[in-house]
Amino acid sequence: MIEEIQFYEPNEDYGFLSNFSHSPIHLSDVTWPTSEHYYQAQKFTNSEIVQEILNAPTPDDAFQLSRKYAHLVKSDWMDVRHSVMRYIVFEKFRQNPHFTHLLVSTGEKLLTEHSHKDSYWGDGGDGRGQNELGKILMEVRDYFAEQEPFKHVHFVDSAKLPTQWGTFQMYGFVERATGKEHLALVYGELKQGEPPLIRLHSECLTGDALFSARCDCGFQLSRAMENIVNAGSGVLFYLRQEGRGIGLINKIRAYHLQDDGADTVEANEALGFAADMRNYEFCKGMLSFLNIESVKLMTNNPRKVKALKTAGINIVERVALQEGNNPHNSGYLKTKASKLGHMFDSSFIK
């Protein structure tokens, strides 16, 4: 059965789908506050009426003005209204990417404008209307779902995550290519123009949850969260790329080979994998969802620096995260430095 999303009022769930939702659209030196303002103004050739609608304080006022001047609506309006609507809805989403992420996140669901007042743009309230606005929104969604940066992940939901360091807001995403579930833990308020402190942390069940001393992951995770809270704001991206992308069971196989003398790179290769199988391209989608273009990146790993730069993210600072050196992982850390290029101070891996 096809799932349906019904929308109508801009302040309700899925209100961003409504033409009444606040979504500034810049066209030829003019900024339309909503797609409704633009749509209603296109009915008229009289520039004073167009200006009055543009300046209407609310989309509802813009709508009422079009009714007031109904006798002056241009003669071909009924022929062009569909393409006008299609154009402005497309522009609304092209120019308001946060809404586009939310639109793409509706997946395959049927979008219906549940309007008892309109059986052309909406469903007429009884489901028998044409729902032309819903059809346009689904067309726009299909288009953007294949475009950068929307094609990588879809956002599912968000909730509070209290931790020993402070309360984060946790955002859940699904990577479209793999179905993997990734997280962004946001602390504090991310301010435009202030690059946040971030960490791209790859899943390590053994280190992050089971206190393993074989690696440095758990130690880095704690320090990264603490640093973010101390900085006042930032984001920890928790990426489900267990075992440098080979998965948990293969990581156990790799550990077994390391118990018998292989180093971490040789073990991966003996199992038929590259030393590091991770791909960070999908991070573009999560960063864009959070409106992040510049960052301070906590990492020792040059591949993460390169991956973010390739994704078009500006790294204003790299913050070293040298944690947890102990007798069980000193060989592993040395191999990370010598074979994988990790940037450690010589005093850290002595």
Ligand SMILES: Nc1nc(O)c(N)c(N[C@@H]2O[C@H](COP(=O)(O)O)[C@@H](O)[C@H]2O)n1
């Ligand atoms: N394949 C593999 N072999 C090992 O010996 C390992 N210790 C790991 N650990 C995984 O590496 C990732 C963290 O590395 P970075 O610090 O981000 O470079 C994480 O996915 C661990 O599970 N993997």
Ligand SMILES: [Zn+2]
């Ligand atoms: Zn680990």
